[in-house]
Amino acid sequence: MNTTEDTSAQIASEVRDLQHVPLAQMKTYGDVELGATLRRLMPASPDVARVAVAAFNSSI
Amino acid sequence: MEWGGASGILPFRQFVLKVHSRCDLACDHCYVYEHADQSWRGRPKMMSSDTIVRTAERIAEHVRRHDLKQILVVMHGGEPLLAGPDVLAEVATELRGRISESCDLDLRIHTNGILLDDRFCDTFAAQGITVGVSLDGDRLANDRHRRYADGRTSYPQAVRAVERLRRQPELYAGLLCTIDVANDPIAVYEALVALRPPRIDFLLPHATWDAPPPRPSATAYADWLITIFDRWEADGRPVAVRLFDSIIATTWGGASLTEAIGLEPSNLIVIETDGSYELVDSLKVVHDGAPATGHHVANESLDEVAAHPGVRARQGGLESLAAACRACPVVTSCGGGLYTHRYRAGSFDNPSVFCADLFKLIVHVREGKTVRAHALPYDAIDAIAGGFGEARDVGLLMESQQSLRRALIVAVRAKAADETAWELLTRVEEDRPEMLDAVLAHPYIRVWAIGCLEGGGGPAHLANVAAAAAVRAGLDARLQVEVVDGRVHLPTAGTLTGVPGDAATLVIENGRVRLDGQAATWHPVRHLTSGGFSVLLEDSDPYRDCHQWRPLPRLSDAEAALWQESFDQAWQLIERDFPSYATGLSAGLTTIVPLTAADSGHDVSSAARHAFGAVAAALPPDPATFALLIIHEFQHVKLGAVLDMFDLYDETDRRLFHAPWREDLRPLEGLLQGTYAHLAVTDFWRTRRHIDPEPAQSQFAHWRAQTAEAIETLAESKALTPLGERFVRRMRDSIAPWLDEEISEAAGAVRAGG
Structure with missing residues (x-):
């Protein structure tokens, strides 16, 4: 297989950069970004909600 | 789906x-x-x-x-x-x-x-x-x-x-x-x-x-x-x-x-x-x-x-x-x-x-409403995959680890009974954010937080983390903290000993720590130093027992002095003979945990996936062995951090593979971790053979052959992601010229004999 390797670019992780997000505002970023980060550590954690399919629109 | x-x-x-x-x-x-x-x-x-x-x-x-x-x-x-x-x-x-x-x-x-x-x-x-x-x-x-x-x-x-x-x-x-x-x-x-x-x-x-x-x-x-x-x-x-x-x-x-x-x-x-x-x-x-x-x-x-x-x-x-x-x-x-x-x-x-x-x-x-993601430049991935990694490269891994720990702290907060610890953490961050960062960088905070989120422990230690940050920031505070085995451990700050029960009220005033209404002895943390480099000697954190081998209890002053002497000599050796590793180590190694020696007399060392920055070991017999253990284990630390960021292989692939250095078959992650560590072990003996020819020549011959074989097993596994394939190719690029280096006849014979 021929593979072209890019030595100048970078590859982004699912880990969000929370270093400069004040803890007091971390809730601001909600479960979505935190969930994406925590999934890297605990893919099967019940604290990490995973929705693989379209969720019913007319109900909470 | x-x-x-x-x-x-x-x-x-x-x-x-x-x-x-x-x-x-x-x-x-x-x-x-x-x-x-x-x-x-x-x-x-x-x-x-x-x-x-x-x-x-x-x-x-x-x-x-x-x-x-x-x-x-x-x-x-x-x-x-x-x-x-x-x-x-x-x-x-x-x-x-x-x-x-x-x-x-x-x-x-x-x-x-x-x-x-x-x-x-x-x-x-x-x-x-x-x-x-x-x-x-x-x-x-x-x-x-x-x-x-x-x-x-x-x-x-x-x-x-x-x-x-x-x-x-x-x-x-x-x-x-x-x-x-x-x-x-x-x-x-x-x-x-x-x-x-x-x-x-x-x-x-x-x-x-x-x-x-x-x-x-x-x-x-x-x-x-x-x-x-x-x-x-x-x-x-x-x-x-x-x-x-x-x-x-x-x-x-x-x-x-x-x-x-x-x-x-x-x-x-x-x-x-x-x-x-x-x-x-x-x-x-x-x-x-x-x-x-x-x-x-x-x-x-x-x-x-x-x-x-x-x-x-x-x-x-x-x-x-x-x-x-x-x-x-x-x-x-x-x-x-x-x-x-x-x-x-x-x-x-x-x-x-x-x-x-x-x-x-x-x-x-x-537009501007979402948080950016951590990223690694491909040249950093290549440098790390080759077995090394400059301070900048390891620093990028550390930054992503800091985000992971912050996310974990927020997740643990949701399980805490009250907000006292959280409020103290946010107060420290407002006053002295660098002190909060220093405490959160402690490897065993992640170990505790993961255990808490997976149901293996409680959130009470969040108060100890907050208290440690307050102590280091010089803020006054009063809060209930966790007591484990008679100790109140404040990560990266110190430990109060002689404390009964499961909880105690901690008072921090003018940078001094005491318990409300109880006597307790304060033991500040100790460090191992060499020149301008310093790591924490962690012999008290209750969450450090995650290294397969039993950690030593708190060292006496005499024992700590022995570790200091050994570490100083090992680090001098690393800086002199292994500068390609020293730069990454100096950026990412923060903690040494003393382990109990094996009854067999074999060297004992360990790195834990959730304890980025920590290397655990029983006191090695000589500085060269200590240097080897640090370099070896820090390979696991680096690779673990890469795996925290990226998928290098298909996690659903349950096949087992032959690892030349083990009798049992290994899952792909185990083989990858072992191979990456042995890449550095090979390089260690490759360098040491010019200083101390035997057993270095034989060890070099032995490990380069086994590591090269394992690299090919990985490359042929068909379980690697494209990034994983790139990572393995870089490992191969590092070892390829070493395979052509001459070794003594005796060393080759040792290799041939297994």
């Missing part, structure tokens, strides 16, 4: 049961009664016991056939409370009695709340049913549509229902608000947030190109939602909002939380009061009979319904969208919008009638 069955169907996981087809309100925007489909007129008012049983049997059969581990059942209407608590209890009982305990049944009801009383709430509590309530905002907004048939307001009754749910928060699922752009968005938002729902969903009114929504301006719906979004952001996102969270999630490549947007396939089916299977409810606005499948619980299984073309039409993802949608830059978030909203003149092959609104809203949310 699992596609199963002989016909390759996608099993249903969401079931909407129309338990009652009539309503006690006459909302003029209701899609059930006020739009094209009028099938409700010919249906029984209520689901009969026979239909309830047949429905439960069908769902249970489907769960068994596809071994489903979790399903959602929503009791819906009309107004489902009109069925009465006994019928709703019957539905729950029939479902729970038939569905295997191995399947988690998430049972909900969606109501206008008018009839909600204690009897219903008692039933819901007993049956584990959570409740979502329709409410369109403040009284003015709600009264615009949600009225009784005689025109009376329903607002007081709906709010009373929500207040009742707030007294039983375990039942309170959230609020659904149908958007009318004539309403004041801020008044709507404030009224909903004031009711403290766990979640709000804003629903676009159901419309098609043939029956478009009221639209006072080109992007009226986007503008209305953006007003709320900006306020929601400014308020610090006080409540989950499903639509906004879905846009953010899909922006990052995650899944949408609602079928209103996103590319996820639909796995939802509706079962009407007469037992008819119907497609998604919102299709009622398209034309009369649009949701019908012609199937019935008495005649067809859910597998047969899942093969229906109308079901499959909503499972096609990107490929099933209109050409304009497929080319759209926000399609991964939008997904073409709700299927129903695409309808025009007999076809769904169109963008949504809300296309302009969705585009504007998604672009607005994406």
Whole structure:
């Protein structure tokens, strides 16, 4: 297989950069970004909600 | 997503049961009664016991056939409370009695709340049913549509229902608000947030190109939602909002939380009061009979319904969208919008009638409203994969680790009994953020936090973390802290010993630490130093026991002096002979944990995946061995951090592989970790043979052959991701020239002899 390797670019992780997000505002970023980060550590954690399919629109 | 069955169907996981087809309100925007489909007129008012049983049997059969581990059942209407608590209890009982305990049944009801009383709430509590309530905002907004048939307001009754749910928060699922752009968005938002729902969903009114929504301006719906979004952001996102969270999630490549947007396939089916299977409810606005499948619980299984073309039409993802949608830059978030909203003149092959609104809203949310992701330049990955990594490269790994620890701390906070520790943490961050960073960088905070989140421990240690940060920041504080084995450990600060019980009140004043009303001895942390380099000598943290080998208890001063002497000599050796490793180590090695020596006399050392920055070892016999153990274990630390960021192999691949240095077969991660560590071990002996030829020559010959063999096993595994393949190629690039280096005949003979 021929593979072209890019030595100048970078590859982004699912880990969000929370270093400069004040803890007091971390809730601001909600479960979505935190969930994406925590999934890297605990893919099967019940604290990490995973929705693989379209969720019913007319109900909470 | 699992596609199963002989016909390759996608099993249903969401079931909407129309338990009652009539309503006690006459909302003029209701899609059930006020739009094209009028099938409700010919249906029984209520689901009969026979239909309830047949429905439960069908769902249970489907769960068994596809071994489903979790399903959602929503009791819906009309107004489902009109069925009465006994019928709703019957539905729950029939479902729970038939569905295997191995399947988690998430049972909900969606109501206008008018009839909600204690009897219903008692039933819901007993049956584990959570409740979502329709409410369109403040009284003015709600009264615009949600009225009784005689025109009376329903607002007081709906709010009373929500207040009742707030007294039983375990039942309170959230609020659904149908958007009318004539309403004041801020008044709507404030009224909903004031009711403290766990979640709000804003629903676009159901419309098609043939029956478009009221639209006072080109992007009226986007503008209305953006007003709320900006306020929601400014308020610090006080409540989950499903639509906004879905846009953010899909922006990052995650899944949408609602079928209103996103590319996820639909796995939802509706079962009407007469037992008819119907497609998604919102299709009622398209034309009369649009949701019908012609199937019935008495005649067809859910597998047969899942093969229906109308079901499959909503499972096609990107490929099933209109050409304009497929080319759209926000399609991964939008997904073409709700299927129903695409309808025009007999076809769904169109963008949504809300296309302009969705585009504007998604672009607005994406612009500067989301957190950037950590990234690694490819040259950093290449440097690390080659076995090394400069200070900058390891520093990038450390930065991502810091984000992981911050995320963990936030997650643990949700489990804490009170906010004292959290408030102290935020106070430290405001005053001395560098001190908070220094404490959070401690390797064993992640070990504790993961254990806490996985149910292996409590959140009480959060107070110790906060206290440690306060001590280092010079802030006064008073809080209850965790006591483990008679010790209060404040990570990176020190330990109080001689403390009875499980908890104690800690007082921090003027940088000094004491317990309230109890005597205890304070032992500040100690460091191992060499020149300008320093690491923590961690012999007290109760969460350090994660290294397979037992950690030594707190060292005496004499023992600590021995470690200091050994470390100093080892580090000098690393800096002199292994500068390619010293730079990465100096950036990322923060902690040394003394372990108990092995009875066999073998060297003992360890790195733990969740303890980035720490190397654990029994006191090595000489500086060279100590240097080797540090270099070896830090390879695991680096690779673990890379794996925290990226997938290098298919985690679902359960095959085992031969590792030349072990008798048992290893999973791919084990082989990768071992190979990467032995790459550095090979290099260590390669260098050492010029200083201390034997056993270095033999060791070099031995490890280069085994490592090279393992690299080829990895390369041929077909389990690596493209990035993993690149990583392994870089490992091969490093070892390839070493294979050509000459070794003595004796060393080669040792290798040949195994």
